[in-house]
Amino acid sequence: MAQVNGNYLKLKAGYLFPEIARRVKAFSEANPEAQIIRLGIGDVTEPLPEACRTAMKGAIDEMGTREGFHGYGPEQGYLWLREKIAASDFQARGCQVSAEEIFVSDGSKCDSSNILDILGEGNRIAVTDPVYPVYVDSNVMAGRTGDADDAGRYGGLTYLPITAANGFTAEIPTEKVDLIYLCFPNNPTGAVATKAQLQAWVDYARANDALILFDAAYEAFIQDPELPHSIYEIEGARECAIEFRSFSKNAGFTGTRCALTVVPRGLMGTAANGERVELWALWNRRQCTKFNGVSYIVQRGAEAVYSVEGQAQVQALVAFYMQNAAIIRRELTAAGIQVYGGEQAPYVWLKTPENMDSWGFFDHLLGKAHVVGTPGSGFGAAGEGYFRLSAFNSRENVQEAMGRIRAL
Structure with a gap:
């Protein structure tokens, strides 16, 4: 019988983002009417630049x-x-x-x-x-x-x-x-x-x-x-x-x-x-x-x-996502949440409210606001108690997601 690479067996759990996808899939199947907004994985949403x-x-x-x-x-x-x-x-x-x-x-x-x-x-x-x-x-x-x-x-x-x-x-x-x-x-x-x-x-x-x-x-x-x-x-x-x-x-x-x-x-x-x-x-x-x-x-x-066209179009894409990040920062701050990042990068790093642990906040946000983010503990032990939101999404979805989170 072929032997496996035993080093893979040392991995503590599934890769972070497939685990997020698994939880979202289970929630979605149990709640088919929920309109889920994904601000978790750092995947872009806007079309390729026309020049490209x-x-x-x-x-x-x-x-x-x-x-x-x-x-x-x-x-x-x-x-x-x-x-x-x-x-x-x-x-x-x-x-x-x-x-x-x-x-x-x-x-x-x-x-x-x-x-x-x-x-x-x-x-x-x-x-x-x-x-x-x-x-x-x-x-x-x-x-x-x-x-x-x-x-x-x-x-x-x-x-x-x-x-x-x-x-x-x-x-x-x-x-x-x-x-x-x-x-x-x-x-x-x-x-x-x-x-x-x-x-x-x-x-x-x-x-x-x-x-x-x-x-x-x-x-x-x-x-x-x-x-x-x-x-x-x-x-x-x-x-x-x-x-x-x-x-x-x-x-x-x-x-x-x-x-x-x-x-x-x-x-x-x-x-x-x-x-x-x-x-x-x-x-x-x-x-x-x-x-x-x-x-x-x-x-x-x-x-x-x-x-020349490509540079202008790429800069417009970057500006669009950074405007999303600014919205996330502003709305989370207004909701009384401590935020970091989002000023020189498309990610906002936030302190989970009320001493909630990272995966607990993930489930809370998914279950109550139907918004997906990334638990900080998935990035390492020092990330516990933090949470990442991505600015990669449409303006409409970002604004809707922030409205839902503020309503919590």
């Missing part, structure tokens, strides 16, 4: 001709897209990132998990708490942790609490770690990091020969021009950081799938024998072996994001 749709339609027509047909593309992504990304997203902000260092993929969720393929099992790993569950669960699945304790914390991981007391920005660890997962703007809390705060992380990583895995999936939602959008805006970051980005939230590609990872040339890791090894070469080898690239049609759609 037009480009993708043109690409489909190309694929219908012998001259314009494209089969397997480069595993790293087409050069014309990578050059646009490098110039617009990085070089325009003073970051020394070249097209060669950009790898186009089908999702930053995938890349932040797959990056473990090129990293050794003996690394000491630091994650924030609360944290995007994929960072923890992918390490559990890969055998990089011990078992979970009663609070859900896994042995072998260094947890860095992010709380209201520290502004939801983790403090530098007092012990030496090798891998550090950072996400700014933060999922789930909506917090952001200043250049000074990121510089402290980069300085720590360089001093301790550590690697920062920096998730910038929500950078487009930053409103303050003084805040960094990329880790590579920080001096020395090319020596110690890999960055993940996505078209999912800013351009509505959640159902279309396109993202990117930046691995700087010259970024080094250490082999078991002490030899220094370039991570770019390992990631390139991994992608060429296990990945056949993003479709030509989708990459043409992503390229259109950088057109």
Whole structure:
């Protein structure tokens, strides 16, 4: 009989969002008349930008001709897209990132998990708490942790609490770690990091020969021009950081799938024998072996994001969702609920009222207001007593949901 990967058996429960879906499904079946508004999972709702749709339609027509047909593309992504990304997203902000260092993929969720393929099992790993569950669960699945304790914390991981007391920005660890997962703007809390705060992380990583895995999936939602959008805006970051980005939230590609990872040339890791090894070469080898690239049609759609029309349309989408976040913040505050985030990110992080636990508040909100959010404890033990609401929905639904919550 085939043996299973026993590391999967260490996972405490189903992945957070399928568990939410299970509870919502059960409620919906028991209450078919309920009009449920979903502000839980961070999935966008507004249509793809017209510039992207037009480009993708043109690409489909190309694929219908012998001259314009494209089969397997480069595993790293087409050069014309990578050059646009490098110039617009990085070089325009003073970051020394070249097209060669950009790898186009089908999702930053995938890349932040797959990056473990090129990293050794003996690394000491630091994650924030609360944290995007994929960072923890992918390490559990890969055998990089011990078992979970009663609070859900896994042995072998260094947890860095992010709380209201520290502004939801983790403090530098007092012990030496090798891998550090950072996400700014933060999922789930909506917090952001200043250049000074990121510089402290980069300085720590360089001093301790550590690697920062920096998730910038929500950078487009930053409103303050003084805040960094990329880790590579920080001096020395090319020596110690890999960055993940996505078209999912800013351009509505959640159902279309396109993202990117930046691995700087010259970024080094250490082999078991002490030899220094370039991570770019390992990631390139991994992608060429296990990945056949993003479709030509989708990459043409992503390229259109950088057109004049595309930039205007993406900015309008971002502004729309940030207006939703402002409504959520305003209405929750008026209801006497303590709120955080929602100013530089599409997530509002709130303190559950009346000392209610996170899943209890989830069930209360679903049962009484027919509104779905995300329990903070699903992001880690330090998330207990908090709750996340997403600004990704229609204006009508956001306003209706806030009216229902205020009525409670």
